[in-house]
Amino acid sequence: MDCMIETHHMPKPGETVLGNSVTxxxxxxxxxxxxxxxxxxxxIGMIGAVGDDAYGRRLKxxxxxxxxxxxxxxxxxxGTTGQAxxxxxxxxxxxxxxxQGTNRDVTRDRVQKFAEKIRDSDIIVMQMEIPASTVEYVKDMAVEMGKTVIIDPAPAQRELPDSFWKGVDYIKPNESELEILTGRKIxxxxDIRDGARMMLDKGVKGVIVTLGEDGCMLVTxxxxxxxxxxxxKAVDTTAAGDSFTxxxxxxxxxxxxxxxxxxxGQKASAVAVTRKGAQTSMPSRSEITN
Known part of the structure; x- marks a missing residue:
């Protein structure tokens, strides 16, 4: 569940600011x-976990x-449902x-129970708000099954082993996430090209680096x-990357x-940033095909 706070400007370290609203x-x-x-x-189906609380029921x-x-x-x-x-x-x-809350409970054993759901799917999309060991486990399973694997590496983690990336079809970092993944300034x-090629060397087949209003770069x-x-005109960029993915x-x-x-993906994210919130900003099919 997202607790969204609107404010005039981001507080600096040690600074207190007045917010405009909370939702x-x-x-x-x-x-x-x-x-x-x-x-x-x-x-689309989702594998995950929520707490036995009001947030979890609302999210489902x-x-x-x-x-x-x-x-x-x-x-x-x-359990306590994850919050941001x-x-x-x-x-x-x-x-x-x-x-993270119950996102930490999305373990290998929990996911293994749903292996047939993965087998029945064509594309497996994952993020980094669940344990990295689970992401790698599902990736290996999906690659062995011949599935297309997409990883949105957020929140980005440093020093993941090369084995984590081997066989991934696409990753979609932004510039700051690419910097964390590669350990080099972007x-x-x-710098973006060089960073993306470092990820190719680790076994990723395609790197899509999103660049905000400057679009994105595909490197293979x-x-x-x-x-x-x-x-x-961007109102809130919170879910731009998610709508793209x-x-x-x-x-x-x-x-x-x-x-x-x-x-x-760009058409979808262009609509999403003109609205507030995450899921509340997601476009319908007609909005990006008309």
Missing amino acids: LIPGGKGANQAYAAGKLGGR GNLEDAGVNTECVEIICG FITVDEDGENAIIVI RTKQ ENGEKSFETTKV AAFAVALSEGKDCEEAIRF
Whole structure:
């Protein structure tokens, strides 16, 4: 559950500022992406965990309203549903602190119970708000099954072993996440290229680096390509990356090639940043195809 705080500007260390408002909005990177994929018409199910509390019940219900199959989202008695505290300034930029809660309980053993669901899927999308060991375990399982694997590496973690990345089809870091993953400064377009190629060397097949209003860059062993994006007035960038990832995956599932899927993802994120919140900002199919 996202606790979104609107303020004039981000507080500096030691500074107290007055906020304008506070709102509770269903969120979570995996749930955001599942919700967005459902709204876009994707056949989507989610594996995860929530607490036996009001937040957990609301989050599950919200996913179901978007057409997401939640039979593999377990309710853990005594657990606390994951939460995020999001500060958004008047320019739409955000800073986020995540409390994992029951996301920590999405373990290898818990996921193994749903192996058939993974086998029945074409594309597996994962994030880093669950244990990295679980992500790697599911990745290995999905690769062995011949599935397309997409990892949104947020929140980014340093010094993950190369084995973690081997066989991943696509990762979608932003510039700061790429910097954390590679351990090198990312300041220029050449830095982005070099950082992305470091991830290719670790076994990733395609790196899509999102660059905010500057679009994104795709880097593969065959070369690189930049994609400009439509200029819009950003109100809140909280779920821009999640809407992109979801739309990218939906487009791939419908047979579009990587470049077409990226453009579809950009259309979705361009709509999402014009609205407040995470799942409340996700576009419908008609909004990005008309």
